[in-house]
Amino acid sequence: MSRKLIAVLLLGCVTALIPRSAAQATDIAVVVNSDSRLTNVSLVDLRKIFAGEKRTWPGGIPVKLIIRAPGCRERFVLLKLLGMSESEYKQYWLAQTFRGEAESEPFTAPSFGMTLEAIKIFAGAITLIDARELKPGIKVIKLDGHMPGDPGYALH
Amino acid sequence: MLRVQNIAVVFLLLSGSLWAQSSAPSDAETIALLAQQVKALQKETMELRGRVKTLEEGGVKVQTAPPEAAIAAPAPQPPPPVPDAAATEASPGPTPEVHDLHRIQWRGFGEADYKVLDQRQPELATYGFVPGSQGNFYTADFGLFVTSRLTAKASVLSEIVFEEADAQKYQVDLRRVLLKYDYNDYLKLSFGRYQTNIGYYNWAFRSAAWLQTTADRPLVMEFASNGGLLPTQAIGVSVTGGIPSGTLGLNYVAEYGSSDTVRPDISGDGFVTDENNGNQTNVGFFARPDWLRGLQFGSSYYHDQISNNILNGATGEPVPLLPRSLGPAVRYNQTIVNAYAVYVAHGIEFLNEAFLIRQALVRGSLHFDTPAFYSQFSKQLGPVRPFFRYQYLNANSSIDSIFNDVGLRFGPSFGARYDLDDYIAFKAQMDHTVRRGEPDLNGLQLQVAFTF
DSSP, X not given: OHHHHHHHHHHHHHHHXXXXXXXXXOOXXXXXXXXOOOOEEOHHHHHHHHTTSOOBOTTSOXXXXXXXXXXXXXXXXXXXXXXXXXXXXXXXXXXXXXXXXXXXXXXXXXXXXXXXXXXXXXXXXXXXXXXXXXXTTOEEEXXXXXXXXXXXXXXX | OHHHHHHHHHHHHHHHHHXXXXXXXXXXXXXXXXHHHHHHHHHHHHHHHHHHHHHHHTTOOOOOOOHHHHHTOOSOOOOOOOOOGGGSOOOSSSOGXXXXXXXXXXXXEEEEEEEEEOOSSOOOOOTTOOTTOSOXXXXXXXXXXXXXXXXXXXXXXXXXXEEEOGGGOEEEEEEEEEEEEEEETTEEEXXXXXXXXXXXXXXXXXXXXXXXXXXXXXXXXXXXXXXXXXXOEEEEEEEEEEXXXXXXXXXXXEEEEEOOOXXXXXXXXXXEEEOOOOEEEEEEEEEOOTTSTTEEEEEEEEEEEEOOEEEETTTOOBOOOOTTXXXXXXXXXXXXXXXXXXXXXXXXXXXEEEEEEEEEETTSSOEEEEEEEEEEEEEOBTXXXXXXXXXXXXXXXXXXXXXXXXXXXXXXXXXXXXXXXXXEEEEEEEEEEEXXXXXXXXXXXXXXXXXX
């Protein structure tokens, strides 16, 4: 009887944990405008791009950052990439603006649909999208040679 | 057996609820996102209604398509316009849409201060502080920061500062006005009035007290118009950019322009020194290595020619020369060498800058060296950031030294910055300054700095 009880308990634990670990493992894809010639970016460069330190693409097209609104998973991963809290992120961009290093805080898209529209329209656009939400026609680039879902993919 | 089954059912229910809790943040994110979208749409609707009302009041008949027309409209639609960067954020606090007016972005910053010094002999008053008072309130700098993008690569930046002067009068200073052209990451050009990139502090904090951790600037980095030693402003061309250097992250800065520094004596004698600077050249390099995020170190070299032209601060008339003084006719070669290393990451701010200012007589051997440094450390602890700063400055007191009013000064400052929210910060700072030939100076400064 006790073995059955233990088995049931273990089953319950496994049932509780499986969906959680699967959610944690979801990768965040790096998405660019479909006309972009970019196919790969390093994690170091990605951080520089989203910190506004790298402001033009190799062809000379200005980088256009599309950032998801606070509360989104992509935003959380972005802040982790930059090593900032939400408050530090706001202060950082205000400081960058005062320094003349940026015109304003990056474009914050309040919805997924608006993110996709922005990516389509701006030639130099780059954003982060939850890999579960990827659709055909979205250009995903490699991160340090890995696509989302590959072993060793760094952004999740 | 029945008991075991009951336990199993209860446990499975419990595990199900646990799973539900683990996925709860995702639901919360979704709800927050939806709430933001609804808020953004409501705001947009209200704005559109307001515009319709305005147009109707102006005699314009606004036509709304009948529902049938909307249903039977198969014509291809142009891609929906993407709202401007500033028009969509729904975060709390001042939202960017209020900062965007016909593609002109604007921001503002200001401060309100209370300062008290135990000075027995009044020194220079700046930012509205009254010398010799037991303590008083003042508003220092109130700035408006305006930018506008002209093309994908060109933009305009301006910084207009209303600075409190004596007797609560305000003077306007166009601190920066720049036409910027960013060709790429390796070549960024700026034309107009700029703040000289001597060292780190000027670049990092500009004029906004809200950006600074401390309530005031280190004396050596103070604006020249407030008694600072460096030529902080110039009109000319500034070129910056990256240098391909792998993980070192090397950048350069080169500036050539005209500055005309008029610096009030900080000893409180009422005189100002009009340096009549010639054209200035400033070149510098700095690195942001990939291997230690937050580290930046660099060096710069500045050169111009200046005079020691002493004027009465109130009348602008030349002050009679002291016996054996060289006077304003002679020129000095001024070179300023700076080196710095800063680390700003993970809530830590560690700033270290050193300067050597040399003013050497043109066609002569007479020269004056002014070494200076400051070191500042702070750490974010929740909303509070305690800080400690130590500064040192040693100017020659000879009558021909342009900085003879400064002399030797050194001492610590400490205090804390408390961020009430993302836009308002309260600071409290204590200073102790040792001065050559003068009693030590102790001060307390309280400040509310804000941006909007």
